[in-house]
Amino acid sequence: MTFVQLEYLVALDTYRHFAMAAENCCVTQPTLSMQVQKLEDELGVKLFDRSKQPVVPTEIGELIIKQARLLLRESAKIKDIVDEHRGTVAGEIRVGIIPTLAPYLLPLFLDNFIKKYPQVKLKVIELTTEQLISKLNKDLLDVGIVVTPLQDDRITEFPLFYEEFVAYLSESEKAYQKEFILSEDIEPNHLWLLEEGHCIRGQILNICELRKQNSHMRNFEYEAGSIETLKRMVEHYGGITILPELSLRDLTEKQQLQVRHFHAPSPTREVSLVMLRHHLKKSIIEAMKTEILNVIPEKMKQNISGKVIELG
C-alpha cells in the first residue's frame, strides 16, 4: 500500500470515473487502473463495482476510502508541522467569508496580509454560512470567517471579535429622537431585512423578537441583497434597518446622524475563524488570525457589555 494508491483510490471515489480521476492525478488511465487493482489484490477485496456506470465503491470500499481520506489528511499534516516549526507561511489557502462581513473586514487586513506573506496564495470566496460549512466539510475550503457559535462538532471555532448590532434609521422614525434604542422601538413594518440565507437576518429577527409572528403575518416584504442596499433603502424610502458595527466605518457625517446604538447590553454577534477539527495549514491560519486581530479595535475583542444573539 502506497500513498499514491490511496490518492488514486480517493480520486476514483470522487470522480467515479477512471479516466477523469487519472487526469486529476496527472497520470494516464491505465496507471490509475493498475494501482487501484494492485491495492485490491493486496487487500484481497474488490473496492469498486465496475459493472455499474458510473463505477461505485463496494460496501467495504466505502469504509476503506474513508480511512484513506483520513490517512491522506494526516499525511499532509507532516508538511504542516514542518512549516509551522520553521515559521514558513506559504502555500495556497482557500478562505470563505460571509457577505455581511466581507466588504468591511477584508479591506482592513487583506492588504497587510498579502504584503507580509507574499508566498501565500490567497483565494477568498464569499458564501453564506451554510454553503461555507458544506464546502469546509468537503475539503473545498481551508478556513471560514463566519458568525458563531455553530454547534457543529466537526468544526473548530476561534472567536476573533464581538461586533455590535446598531440601528440605522431615517429622521421620520419615532426612535430617531432617542439617544439609545430598544428592540421595542423598532416598528416591524418599517424594518428592512436582508433576504433569506444571511445569518444576520435570523439574528435581527431574534433581536426584534419577530420569530413567531414572522411566519404568519409578514407585512414586510422588503428584502435586500446586501448591507449596502439596506442603507440605501433607509436613505431613500425611510424606515429602519440593523447594521453590524464594522459597516459603520465609512459613513458620511450626515449618515452618522442616522445611527443609533442599542441600550446596554447591546445585541452583538460573535465572529470567528472556523475550520475542520483536524485542519491543515496551521501556520497560515495562525498568521491570518494574528493579522485580523491586529486591525480590530481592542474593545471589540472581548464581549464586555454586549449580549450575543443566537443564530437562526
Next chain:
Amino acid sequence: MTFVQLEYLVALDTYRHFAMAAENCCVTQPTLSMQVQKLEDELGVKLFDRSKQPVVPTEIGELIIKQARLLLRESAKIKDIVDEHRGTVAGEIRVGIIPTLAPYLLPLFLDNFIKKYPQVKLKVIELTTEQLISKLNKDLLDVGIVVTPLQDDRITEFPLFYEEFVAYLSESEKAYQKEFILSEDIEPNHLWLLEEGHCIRGQILNICELRKQNSHMRNFEYEAGSIETLKRMVEHYGGITILPELSLRDLTEKQQLQVRHFHAPSPTREVSLVMLRHHLKKSIIEAMKTEILNVIPEKMKQNISGKVIELG
C-alpha cells in the same frame, strides 16, 4: 513520502541506531540511511542529529516521528477493516493479563478460543496492571485483561464481568461462625495479603478500610506472591484472606467450608478488556470478548448486588 520511509523513520527512532533499525526492517543499513535522507530532503529539515551517539531525533524530528507513528497505526487499520468486514479472525495478538485473573480465567476460555480460531497466534503474558498499561502504550501489547476503572484516557475499557470478593478463613477465626461476614469481622493482624504490585491488594485494603492505618502500624508482614499461596497460608497457619470469586471454582469440599461471602452489597471488582483508544485487530479482540463472555456465568455479567471497590 512513502509508508516505507515512515517505517524506517520510526524504526530509527526506536533503535536510535541505523544498522539495528535496518536489520529490524529487513533491509541493509545503506538502504535505510538513504530513505531517511530522502525524507529529510523532501521535507527540507534534518530529522536526526547524527553527531550524537546514539543518534537522537531533532526537535522537529520528534514531532514528525509522532505523526509518522500515527500514520502507520492508521494505515494498519485498513487491513483491520478488511478483516472485520470479512469476518476473518486471524493474525497475531498479544494479550496481557493480571496474575490474580490469569490462572482462573484463562483455562475457562483459552481452549475453546484456539480451537475455534486456529489462524490466531495468541501470545499471553502475565503482568501487573501497571506494567500492562505501560506495554499497551508502547504498542508492545494489543489488549489487556485487568481490573477497572483505570481512569487513563488513552485507554478504552470494555467491562466483561463483575467478580465478587469472598473471605477464606480457618476454623480458628471468630468470623468462621457467621454465615455472611462484614469487613469489620476481619482482624487486620490475621489478614494475609498479596505483595505490592497486585491491584487486588489495594482493593482489599480498601474493603477492610486499612488504608490509613496501613502506613503507620503494619503488624502484618505476611505477603504472598499468588492467590494460591494465600489459600495455603490460611490452611497451614490459620487466619483469613480475601479471594476473587473465580478462584473458588476448584476448591475441595473441605475447602469450600472455609469460604464466607460478604453481606450484600458484597465487595466486587470489575474485570475489563482494555486496549488503546485507537486500537487495531478489532475482529480478534471482538472474538476474544465473545469467547470470554460465553464462559462467564450470566449473573456475573451485571453488577446487581455488588459494590465495586476502588483501585489502589
Next chain:
DNA sequence: ATGTTTTGATAGATAAAACCTATGACATTC
C-alpha cells in the same frame, strides 16, 4: 440490427526508484 462511442483492462516498453554490495570518512576506544 449494426456501427460508433465510451469505458475500463491488458500488454509491452521505458523510466524511475529502491535496494544491495563494497567501500569510504570520521570518531571513539584500546
Next chain:
DNA sequence: GAATGTCATAGGTTTTATCTATCAAAACAT
C-alpha cells in the same frame, strides 16, 4: 596508532511505476 563502530557514498541490479498502444465489453445512436 591500530582497531572498532558508525553512518555516508558509489555503482550496479532488481523492482516497480508509468507510458503508449491496443483490446474487450457495454452503452448509445442511427
